[in-house]
Amino acid sequence: MPTDEPTATSRRDLLKLIGLTAGSAALYQAMTSLGYAAESGYKGPIKLEGDPKGASVLILGAGLAGMVAALELRQAGYKVKVLEFNNRAGGRNWSLRGGDTYTELGGATQHCRFDAGLYVNPGPWRIPHHHQHLLHYCRELDVKAFGVNAVVMPPGYASGPHYHERQEELYLVHRGEIEFTFGDKDAVVLGPGGLARVDPATVRRVRNTSDSEEAVYLCVGGAGGYVGRDGRTVGEEAPR
Ligand SMILES: Cc1cc2nc3c(=O)[nH]c(=O)nc-3n(C[C@H](O)[C@H](O)[C@H](O)COP(=O)(O)OP(=O)(O)OC[C@H]3O[C@@H](n4cnc5c(N)ncnc54)[C@H](O)[C@@H]3O)c2cc1C
Numbered sequence: 001m002p003t004d005e006p007t008a009t010s011r012r013d014l015l016k017l018i019g020l021t022a023g024s025a026a027l028y029q030a031m032t033s034l035g036y037a038a039e040s041g042y043k044g045p046i047k048l049e050g051d052p053k054g055a056s057v058l059i060l061g062a063g064l065a066g067m068v069a070a071l072e073l074r075q076a077g078y079k080v081k082v083l084e085f086n087n088r089a090g091g092r093n094w095s096l097r098g099g100d101t102y103t104e105l106g107g108a109t110q111h112c113r114f115d116a117g118l119y120v121n122p123g124p125w126r127i128p129h130h131h132q133h134l135l136h137y138c139r140e141l142d143v144k145a146f147g148v149n150a151v152v153m154p155p156g157y158a159s160g161p162h163y164h165e166r167q168e169e170l171y172l173v174h175r176g177e178i179e180f181t182f183g184d185k186d187a188v189v190l191g192p193g194g195l196a197r198v199d200p201a202t203v204r205r206v207r208n209t210s211d212s213e214e215a216v217y218l219c220v221g222g223a224g225g226y227v228g229r230d231g232r233t234v235g236e237e238a239p240r
Contacts, residue, residue: 096121153217154208
């Protein structure tokens with residue numbers, strides 16, 4: 001029944017509407033305007049000062065924010081305790097491995113039957129190059145970063161056009177046939193084993209050509225390319 005009651009639109013609803021009607025570029029612009037996707041104003045590591053005199057701090061939540069707060073406060077001399085609601089740290093940063101089970105909010109239980117060593121990150125994948133604060137903690141805590149995504153494309157699925165600021169990418173088709181369109185060049189269709197490398201700034205589209213089968217590709221990202229000839233022999237064996 002129609003009503004004169006004002007209806008509240010959540011920020012999430014508004015951003016979803018913008019994304020659906022105007023596409024990802026407009027969505028990113030809107031998020032930047034609202035302060036959710038802007039470049040970081042990082043000016044170097046923070047240095048907490050003061051005289052805690054044995055003060056204790058209780059932090060709720062062991063996500064990125066809670067862990068960073070704990071690290072900095074502990075380094076500043078506070079006694080820190082972190083209470084986490086879940087039985088794991090990380091918050092939205094989360095890896096699911098073979099043997100894990102997870103019950104979703106609706107009650108459905110998922111069993112991960114991956115082979116040993118395989119995992120999926122259902123949360124964040126990328127650390128954008130301008131997330132300087134986070135990259136600082138990666139260096140400080142010796143977190144190694146190497147990005148490879150395995151992307152499963154449903155039948156007929158086509159990605160929107162996109163490009164990157166710094167990351168060049170190598171695509172390797174694993175299963176199915178995938179059509180790649182780079183910039184204003186003609187589209188190329190690659191099958192299993194097909195490789196394509198693309199510069200960051202090139203606008204690319206990716207499409208599964210099949211209307212009935214999934215396609216799978218690996219995407220390896222890097223900035224600066226291959227490390228070069230830094231291989232070294234071990235022991236007496238002569239270099240080959
Ligand atoms: C699918 C997905 C993809 C994403 N992709 C990216 C990406 O590619 N790059 C990127 O930079 N960011 C990405 N993000 C965003 C990024 O994951 C979050 O910004 C970041 O992890 C938030 O960290 P946080 O500590 O603020 O919150 P959270 O990670 O949500 O941590 C909050 C923690 O507090 C706990 N908690 C809450 N209330 C209480 C309580 N009362 N008592 C005790 N514990 C409590 C929760 O259980 C949780 O562990 C993505 C997020 C999602 C979900």
